[in-house]
Amino acid sequence: MEEEEEASKPALPDAFLDFLKENGLDPSIYSESHSTPRYIRLKPGLEARIEEIEAEIKWKLEEVEWLPGFYALPPDVQIANSNAYREGKIYGIDAASGAAVSALDISAGDHVLDLCAAPGAKLCMISDLLGDSGSVTGVDVSSHRLAACESALEENVTFKEWTSRRPWKERKQAARIRKSGAVPSGNQLPDLIYYGCHSGVVGLTKSELYQTFRDDEYLSYGYDKVLVDAECTHDGSIKHVQKFERWGWETLQRRVLDAERSDGLTVLQLKLLTNGFRLLKAGGILVYSTCSLTVAQNEDVVRQFLEGNPCAELQVIDAAENWPCKNGRHNIDANSESSGGTRVKSMMLHWNQNEISTISGEFDLIVASDCTFLKEFHNGLAQILKFLLGKMQPSEAMFFGPKRGVSLDEFLERIKECDLRFSIAENYDA
Ligand SMILES: C[S@@+](CC[C@H](N)C(=O)[O-])C[C@H]1O[C@@H](n2cnc3c(N)ncnc32)[C@H](O)[C@@H]1O
Numbered sequence: 001m002e003e004e005e006e007a008s009k010p011a012l013p014d015a016f017l018d019f020l021k022e023n024g025l026d027p028s029i030y031s032e033s034h035s036t037p038r039y040i041r042l043k044p045g046l047e048a049r050i051e052e053i054e055a056e057i058k059w060k061l062e063e064v065e066w067l068p069g070f071y072a073l074p075p076d077v078q079i080a081n082s083n084a085y086r087e088g089k090i091y092g093i094d095a096a097s098g099a100a101v102s103a104l105d106i107s108a109g110d111h112v113l114d115l116c117a118a119p120g121a122k123l124c125m126i127s128d129l130l131g132d133s134g135s136v137t138g139v140d141v142s143s144h145r146l147a148a149c150e151s152a153l154e155e156n157v158t159f160k161e162w163t164s165r166r167p168w169k170e171r172k173q174a175a176r177i178r179k180s181g182a183v184p185s186g187n188q189l190p191d192l193i194y195y196g197c198h199s200g201v202v203g204l205t206k207s208e209l210y211q212t213f214r215d216d217e218y219l220s221y222g223y224d225k226v227l228v229d230a231e232c233t234h235d236g237s238i239k240h241v242q243k244f245e246r247w248g249w250e251t252l253q254r255r256v257l258d259a260e261r262s263d264g265l266t267v268l269q270l271k272l273l274t275n276g277f278r279l280l281k282a283g284g285i286l287v288y289s290t291c292s293l294t295v296a297q298n299e300d301v302v303r304q305f306l307e308g309n310p311c312a313e314l315q316v317i318d319a320a321e322n323w324p325c326k327n328g329r330h331n332i333d334a335n336s337e338s339s340g341g342t343r344v345k346s347m348m349l350h351w352n353q354n355e356i357s358t359i360s361g362e363f364d365l366i367v368a369s370d371c372t373f374l375k376e377f378h379n380g381l382a383q384i385l386k387f388l389l390g391k392m393q394p395s396e397a398m399f400f401g402p403k404r405g406v407s408l409d410e411f412l413e414r415i416k417e418c419d420l421r422f423s424i425a426e427n428y429d430a
Contacts, residue, residue: 012241013249019235019257023294024255029238036238037062037072040079040090041098044069044128049089056084066322068096088156093121094237097229100289101125103317104225106132113223116230116277118145120152126227127153135225159359191203199387228276230269232290232297240291269301277305282376285315310370351380361391370401372411382414389420 012020012030020027040061046053053169054060057079061071072095079085079092090107101122106112106129117123117138126136140146233256234240244252273288280286288305304311366388377398389395401408403426415422 003117009300011245012290012415013252014356015239015250015257016181016249023235023296023327025235025293029182030236030241034057034075034242036075038075038077038373039064039093039095039098039126041093041128042069043089043091044131046089052411053084053089057082064095064098066324067095067102070095070098088258091121091124091152097121097123099320099323100227100229100287101129102319103287103289104227104285104377105319106130106225110224112136112225112227113276114138114227114229115279116140117226117270118142118149120149120407122229123149123229124156133386134224143401151382222279222281222284224281226276226284226286228273228359230272230288230290230297230301232265232269232292233294234291235292237291243298266296266301269297270304273301273305277309282374286312311374349384351377351384360387361389363388364390366395366397368397368399372401372408374397375405375407375410377408378414382411382418382420385415386418386420 012027017027059077061073061074062072064072083091090263106126110130111134114126114136120142123138130136138149198304203251236254243328276286306314347418366385385397389397411421
């Protein structure tokens, strides 16, 4: 029995096993690494030609039911020499990468920023989903990784431009369009920009990119969707960890386990997330993803970001309902079961939403925290409160939040205009 257990143990060095233990991760996920399938994505529009593609790669593809356009195949099936691959009918991309892109909920005409784009698997998929509408901007700091990205794009999508820096004239023009409030025109082919850390993104200058925004200044311009697929320790990529068998386990120490590097990484991750959010239009969607499984590089980074950016809101990913992993909805369902006879339900509600007749006048008590921060939403928020509060019985809304500038006073003016009464209680810890 002991021998059997020993045999099924993954052959990982002790230092990595300690790292997994410290981070509460189960080492058995690495034991199947040699049989973990690889994934490909089919170019949209080729669904009817799947049999022809299977003949070209000499393998029957297994559809990934929860991720449209994705297929699994065993790790030892070679596709690189097949016509299907060479002609760009299929390309290799992990299902988890596909999930991150599908969480962006890309629609035709979107302007998308991929902030850590190289080597470009997700960028290819974003480009595919946009077709010839909208635009995609890829950014990365590593020129050699961007070279790989450029090749991937050349093989898989058409793109307009590859530049280390947008020309001054073009940046000026983009800044003028932004100041005039005009929406950038659609039908742009992907605009690939290697721009180091700054300059050229939606017309922002370097100083604008790094300036601190005023409370009421959060972007009415910017990208519809932003992907921050941050630099990380890659410990969650089973295939990546497997490569250390060839590279030598000693390099794992430097690349994954070095605590100092991890601390530096979490600072970088938070900065990337914060910068990505700055470039997101109000009401846009940002996806933060990593291929690490540690809480420090994921939940902790997101928590710190949300603490510093009260106007950002965490959302349940609608596309994730059928994903074979834990998600927000799983928690909501678990909580609703633990509330006895009380009905618990979640829904998305936009403050300026008009069509909410099914829940209007339903609530005795509404609790909200820290949401009076954005002036442009004060009217919508005050009106929706009036709409939701019960009219036949006494009802009230409680707002919690720190006092910031005059935004609360201004919100209360809108509350008065809606004929609602209010009182303020201040109670701060020393
Ligand atoms: C996880 S990889 C991105 C993978 C890519 N999204 C894909 O699907 O192929 C992280 C990338 O972040 C880049 N990176 C690291 N620091 C950066 C920074 N300050 N700004 C932009 N990119 C950065 C790295 O060069 C690396 O290519």
